[in-house]
Amino acid sequence: MFSEKMDLRLPGPVQVPKEIQRAMLQSFDSPMMDYRNPQFQEVLQQTIQKAKMIFQTENLVIPLTSSGASALEAAIVNTVGKNDTIILCVIGYFGEYLQKITNHIGCNVVRIEAEWGEVIDPEDVRKALKEHPEAKAVFATHCETSTSALNPIQEIAAIVKETDALFLVDAVSSIVGAPLYMDEWGIDIVATGGQKALMLPPGLALITVSEKGWNVIDQQDCPSFYFDLSAYRKSLDAGVGTPYTPNIALVSGLLEACNMIERGGGMEQEFKRHAALRDMTRAGVRALGVELLVADEAASPTLTAVKLEEADEFRKLMRETFHIALGGGLGKVKNKIVRLGHMGYTDAADILKMFAAIELGLRQSGHDVELGAGVAAAQKQWLENPNC
Amino acid sequence: MFSEKMDLRLPGPVQVPKEIQRAMLQSFDSPMMDYRNPQFQEVLQQTIQKAKMIFQTENLVIPLTSSGASALEAAIVNTVGKNDTIILCVIGYFGEYLQKITNHIGCNVVRIEAEWGEVIDPEDVRKALKEHPEAKAVFATHCETSTSALNPIQEIAAIVKETDALFLVDAVSSIVGAPLYMDEWGIDIVATGGQKALMLPPGLALITVSEKGWNVIDQQDCPSFYFDLSAYRKSLDAGVGTPYTPNIALVSGLLEACNMIERGGGMEQEFKRHAALRDMTRAGVRALGVELLVADEAASPTLTAVKLEEADEFRKLMRETFHIALGGGLGKVKNKIVRLGHMGYTDAADILKMFAAIELGLRQSGHDVELGAGVAAAQKQWLENPNC
Missing domain, CATH: 3.90.1150.10 (Aspartate Aminotransferase, domain 1)
Structure with a gap:
């Protein structure tokens, strides 16, 4: 039964609300929405504007047609290359995930750790940055989904901000639920996915980059074609949408998720x-x-x-x-x-x-x-x- | 939010299960199912066969494209005419509903009552039948939805069975939930709807009639064209479906409801x-x-x-x-x-x-x-x- x-x-x-189901369905009932037509471009523009609140940022928010993991990779491959030093804050399974990505690229990894269930001491980040002034970035998970521990992102950001290193944050399972103020705290890249507190079915990742971040990206050769963020910025800034076919249903769903959050009090x-x-x-x-x-x-x-x-x-x-x-x-x-x-x-x-x-x-x-x-x-x- | x-x-x-939603949607996604085609006739035949278990009967089960109230009316107008005597067992709002239908037709109504929250004493039915040997039918609500009281249908049936009167039962809110054995108990007509324990969206009524019931119906001039049960029996017995356009989606949903009940243990x-x-x-x-x-x-x-x-x-x-x-x-x-x-x-x-x-x-x-x-x-x- x-x-x-x-x-x-x-x-x-999580459960996908009826409102989001309807918004998604409307995009592909009949006829299937064409992503080059003005109707979808209007949806996309609105979504990108509204999604800024998710990150509490004025930076461009880029939707990637891929799952959350890809936004973590994009944050790294756009800013850190082979043999570059990156400091990883590892407090669980998804911290180890960052290690896997950096291993794949061939970075020099400096690990800061805490027991599973505990969180990073920001002073350890300060120490690591002093010992490794060559570090191009610090990457920390906000909510470590495997343990439910929340790293002190604001405190870490305050430390990284004083250096040339970028501060990258995995906010996949914290976004919308846990306070995160990208601009105010001074985070350089926030990467997330739609299938957690944004209430979407999986398949959409979001990433946003500070000015300090873009300055690094502009100097960097990105080994990935699909996840080269410069291409997204260029295309979105020119008002011609994403460079590759977007997940129209999930973008439509994201717009409705933002509207629901607004209607619910922000x-x-x-x-x-x-x-x-x-x-x-x-x-x-x-x-x-x-x-x-x-x-x-x-x-x-x-x-x-x-x-x-x-x-x-x-x-x-x-x-x-x-x-x-x-x-x-x-x-x-x-x-x-x-x-x-x-x-x-x-x-x-x-x-x-x-x-x-x-x-x-x-x-x-x-x-x-x-x-x-x-x-x-x-x-x-x-x-x-x-x-x- | x-x-x-x-x-x-x-x-x-009640909540419509995913399985039933899918079965209904499949009937009208694209192309809309045609009710005269063999595919739907197969669905209809299966549904009518399987729906027998709902009433615990071997009698023909007739699906009406209308809501539960119409099956109550159909039970009456097919068996009782103007100035005929009918005994109504009234224990709440839906008992009064039967009174409204019989008033509309102009029957002579003998009321047996109990306080709201209580149930009919079967001996009162025996007494009423003795006092009114001309009564053509006794009508009782099984579950009185307005009070949640369950009339002793088996006991009443045993009494009515000994007379020429028909025993009609409103099983709208009891069906599938409360034991009801039409054939074993000797009920002549059971009327119900799909939107209760059958888990369908509203819009489908079901009615089934005993041999004793059909014998009366055959002698009766039914004032309603749409609810003339003889027309349904003729058409269904001839294997050409219902006489009027059926609610294809709800019939498809009912078949799946029966399948779910079977899979769940019957x-x-x-x-x-x-x-x-x-x-x-x-x-x-x-x-x-x-x-x-x-x-x-x-x-x-x-x-x-x-x-x-x-x-x-x-x-x-x-x-x-x-x-x-x-x-x-x-x-x-x-x-x-x-x-x-x-x-x-x-x-x-x-x-x-x-x-x-x-x-x-x-x-x-x-x-x-x-x-x-x-x-x-x-x-x-x-x-x-x-x-x-």
């Missing part, structure tokens, strides 16, 4: 809403006596990782019995944590539902939890801050 | 599943100290009515704050009850979510409820009977 019923409490993708409201969802979630987890992976001060507003033995068996039970999909552990925490997604199209009642089902799921897997306890704690938190 | 987000905990319509499993959802709901309501309208022995498996002052203000809060739609009171209980729907595409976690949100909603409207108490009681009930 319920083989296709599923609540996505994942760290992305970016500040999104930040508050996600923080409230996180606080409900953490209150619920604590009441169940289950251990949070990340300390309060570094907890992402978009997802929450929880330590649990035999996590994957528990997730299977949650999917099959209650039709709720939870995220699993990646890499070295596989089967040891559960990641609870609370980003994008998620409301307070969704969080309460998740806890009610988790309580039964834990009971069914032999844990001694008090029925209703997690729900009651999350409810209490909501009464204190009903901002979601 | 959430203006289009809504969980339907209504007494219908009708007996549906009965068990709905009973389990009802029992969770009643346990939750009791734990919140809110009064149930209907006693356990007469409680419908498809919805539960709960007494609440200023019910409509509460429902508004539930919609706007938690994006959950609850049913309101009709007729004389307007604003005095809330109706909690738990039919069709509803799982245990949906019920828990509803209670978690109801608890906060009651708090916000000034009621002193213990957070988590309703959820915990429903969870406990689920642990005792996890059949949903």
